[in-house]
Amino acid sequence: MEKIKRIIFAVIAIPILALVLIFGNKYIVDVLCSIIAILALKEYFSVVKKVAKPVQWIGYIACILIAFIHIIPTYLLVLAVFAIPLLVIIFFTQVVVTEMKYTLTDIAITLFGMAYIIGLIVFLPLLYGSENGKVLIWYLLLSAWGTDTFAYFLGIKFGKHKITKISPKKSVEGCIAGVLGAVVTLLTYTLFVNMYTDLQISYVYMIPIAIALSIFAQLGDLSASSIKRNMDVKDFSNLIPGHGGVMDRIDSIIFIAPIAYFLLTIL
Numbered sequence: 001m002e003k004i005k006r007i008i009f010a011v012i013a014i015p016i017l018a019l020v021l022i023f024g025n026k027y028i029v030d031v032l033c034s035i036i037a038i039l040a041l042k043e044y045f046s047v048v049k050k051v052a053k054p055v056q057w058i059g060y061i062a063c064i065l066i067a068f069i070h071i072i073p074t075y076l077l078v079l080a081v082f083a084i085p086l087l088v089i090i091f092f093t094q095v096v097v098t099e100m101k102y103t104l105t106d107i108a109i110t111l112f113g114m115a116y117i118i119g120l121i122v123f124l125p126l127l128y129g130s131e132n133g134k135v136l137i138w139y140l141l142l143s144a145w146g147t148d149t150f151a152y153f154l155g156i157k158f159g160k161h162k163i164t165k166i167s168p169k170k171s172v173e174g175c176i177a178g179v180l181g182a183v184v185t186l187l188t189y190t191l192f193v194n195m196y197t198d199l200q201i202s203y204v205y206m207i208p209i210a211i212a213l214s215i216f217a218q219l220g221d222l223s224a225s226s227i228k229r230n231m232d233v234k235d236f237s238n239l240i241p242g243h244g245g246v247m248d249r250i251d252s253i254i255f256i257a258p259i260a261y262f263l264l265t266i267l
Helices: 002-023 026-048 056-068 074-097 104-121 123-128 133-158 172-196 203-231 246-266
Strands: none
Touching (some): 002 026, 002 133, 026 056, 026 104, 026 123, 026 246, 056 074, 074 104, 104 246, 123 133, 123 246, 133 172, 133 203, 203 246
16 A cells, blocks of 8 residues: 555656656746755654754744745855854854753754755755756756665565665665666666757766765665654654655755756866
């Protein structure tokens, strides 16, 4: 039944996402990423409430700002370098005003959640809004999906050597299969890109990129699993039937977002 729910969700969600990414624009994607960030951060806050009392309002404001990333003038974005000291001032003001109802642990866990979720998600709209972003964004998504699909099915069939206690079901064979899946998926996508667009992307160049994205995608999945194991929960939430929460679906995608942005645009 669980597998059927996963398949039904994928059949519905992936075409909708594809339509948004293909026919939408950077402003629509900015808003979409902002909503995803809010949902993901809400799940994170719900999970860590077992050990801390996160300062939620500042996190949600930061999520909302993602929707304006391509509206805010570039010269004002430079002020982002002051974000961390500004946050420290705001958080400790909250501690003083509330007479220490919030602790250093609360602040640290809130800051970590914002850096982990918002700090990574923001590279999704940045990549999509870059030159040829509508083509490049699929390299990120397909590398994560190709990795997950190959690792899951081949890992079940051939997996014998466990890789970590963080996620006992994951195997060395599954991880290798995931890397292979990313390479095959991205090379296939590159073939279509070179055939139907003016871009001529090097297949040789794409192989190490696929390997890097796959490795970090799996690391992203394990990183999210470490949080859930530490908090003793199976999923971040049950928002998505058969898939857990939003964070359970995007953990690997957001983890490789800054890496993909660097490899596909800057480098």
